[in-house]
Amino acid sequence: MIPVSAGERQSFDGIVCIGGEDWWYHNRGHFDFQIMRRLARRMPVLFVNSIAVRMPSVTGDKLFAERIQRKLKSLARGVVNVENGFWVFSPVSVPGATGQKLTGWALAPQIRLAAQRAGIRRPLLWVHCPAGEALVGTLGEAAVVMQRTDRFEAFPEGDPASLCGQIGRLKAAADLVVYAAPHLMAEEAGEVQRQLLVTHGVELEAFVKAGRDPGRGPGDVSFLKRPRVGFIGGIDAHTFDPELFLAVARTLADVQFVMIGGSSLPDGWCTLDNVKFTGRKPYETIARYMAAMDVLVMPWNRSEWIKACNPVKLKEYLAVGRPVVTTDFAALDGWRDLVRVAEGPEAFAAEIRAALREPFDAEAARARVAPESWDVKAELVRDAILGLGLRYDGIVPVAHDGAQTAA
Numbered sequence: 144m145i146p147v148s149a150g151e152r153q154s155f156d157g158i159v160c161i162g163g164e165d166w167w168y169h170n171r172g173h174f175d176f177q178i179m180r181r182l183a184r185r186m187p188v189l190f191v192n193s194i195a196v197r198m199p200s201v202t203g204d205k206l207f208a209e210r211i212q213r214k215l216k217s218l219a220r221g222v223v224n225v226e227n228g229f230w231v232f233s234p235v236s237v238p239g240a241t242g243q244k245l246t247g248w249a250l251a252p253q254i255r256l257a258a259q260r261a262g263i264r265r266p267l268l269w270v271h272c273p274a275g276e277a278l279v280g281t282l283g284e285a286a287v288v289m290q291r292t293d294r295f296e297a298f299p300e301g302d303p304a305s306l307c308g309q310i311g312r313l314k315a316a317a318d319l320v321v322y323a324a325p326h327l328m329a330e331e332a333g334e335v336q337r338q339l340l341v342t343h344g345v346e347l348e349a350f351v352k353a354g355r356d357p358g359r360g361p362g363d364v365s366f367l368k369r370p371r372v373g374f375i376g377g378i379d380a381h382t383f384d385p386e387l388f389l390a391v392a393r394t395l396a397d398v399q400f401v402m403i404g405g406s407s408l409p410d411g412w413c414t415l416d417n418v419k420f421t422g423r424k425p426y427e428t429i430a431r432y433m434a435a436m437d438v439l440v441m442p443w444n445r446s447e448w449i450k451a452c453n454p455v456k457l458k459e460y461l462a463v464g465r466p467v468v469t470t471d472f473a474a475l476d477g478w479r480d481l482v483r484v485a486e487g488p489e490a491f492a493a494e495i496r497a498a499l500r501e502p503f504d505a506e507a508a509r510a511r512v513a514p515e516s517w518d519v520k521a522e523l524v525r526d527a528i529l530g531l532g533l534r535y536d537g538i539v540p541v542a543h544d545g546a547q548t549a550a
C-alpha cells in the first residue's frame with residue numbers, strides 16, 4: 144500500500160468500488176450495486192465494472208461472442224454519471240494470469256483518471272472482484288474494504304489457485320471485510336482485522352407493491368396458463384440444479400414453469416413443453432414477473448458457492464408475497480418458517496403442490512422483510528466505514544435520478 148501520513152489517512156473524498164458485476168449488463172439487485180447507489184447520495188462513488196476472473200474460451204464458452212460484444216459496448220461508454228454521485232467506468236483489462244501481467248501497469252492509471260472525473264482523489268477502496276487485489280496500494284487509498292459476499296474461489300470457470308491467492312492477500316490488507324453469510328464470517332473470523340455482517344436487502348416498496356397489485360403481469364407471461372411456478376435469476380452450473388429441476392417439471396406436467404434470467408447451461412438442456420424461458424429482463428421489471436407467479440422456487444445445487452451464499456431473491460420473493468419452495472442452504476436460518484424446504488425431486492414437487500393448495504400469509508412474510516431494506520443496509524455500511532477512524536471531507540452530490548452523462 145502507498146504510504147500515507149496519519150493525517151491523510153483520516154480523510155477520504157469518495158469511494159472507488161471494484162465491482163463483481165457489470166452495471167450495464169448484470170441484474171442490478173446485486174449487493175455492490177445496491178449499496179454503492181445509496182452511498183452515492185452522500186459521497187461520490189466510482190463503480191468499476193468487474194475485472195474478469197477467467198479467460199473466456201472460443202470453443203468451450205457458448206456465450207463467448209456475447210461476452211466479448213457486451214464488454215466492448217461497456218468500454219465504449221467511458222465514464223458515466225448514472226445518478227446522484229454514482230459514476231460507472233469499464234477499464235481496459237485482460238483476464239487470466241498473463242493478461243493481468245500485461246494490463247496491470249495500466250489499470251491503476253485508468254482508474255485514477257476516472258476517479259478524478261468523479262471528483263475523487265483520496266478514495267476509500269472497496270473491492271469485491273478478487274482481481275482488484277492488484278490495485279491495493281496503487282490509488283493512494285485511505286482504507287481498504289473487502290466485500291466477501293461470494294466465495295469466488297468456488298467459481299468453476301476461475302483459476303482456484305490464483306483466486307485463493309488474491310482473496311488471501313485481500314483479507315490480509317483489508318481494514319474491514321463485509322460479509323452477507325454469517326457462517327462464512329464465522330469461518331474467517333481469525334483471518335481478518337475487522338468484520339461486518341450485512342445480509343442482503345430488498346427494494347421493499349417496489350416488490351411489495353407489485354405483489355399486492357400484480358395486474359395481468361408482463362406481456363410475455365400474462366397469457367400463460369396457471370398455475371405458474373417461477374424461477375428468477377441466473378441459470379448457471381455453479382448455482383442451479385438442472386437435474387432436480389427437470390425431474391420436478393416432468394412430475395408436474397400440468398404446471399407451467401417460467402424461467403426468467405440468462406442461462407449458461409448447454410443449449411437444449413431443457414425442452415419440456417411446460418417450461419418457458421424468457422431470457423434476461425431489466426431489474427426494474429423483475430418484481431412484476433415474480434408477482435405473476437403462483438409459487439417461486441430456488442432449486443439450488445450443493446456447490447461451495449451456494450453453501451456460502453445469501454441469495455438476494457429470498458427476500459425479494461417474500462416481499463412480493465408468494466409461497467417459496469427451495470432446497471436447503473445455510474442462509475435460510477432465520478427464514479425457514481416462511482419457506483418450504485425440500486430435498487430431492489419427489490419432495491420438491493410435493494412441496495410445490497402443497498404451496499399451490501394451501502393458503503400463504505403474504506403479509507406475515509412482508510412484515511418479516513420490512514426491516515431489511517437496502518437503505519437500512521447502506522447505513523450500516525456507512526457507519527462501519529466512518530467507524531474505521533476516517534472522516535469524509537468531499538462534496539455532497541447533487542440529487543438527481545436517471546441522468547447518464549458521459550464525462
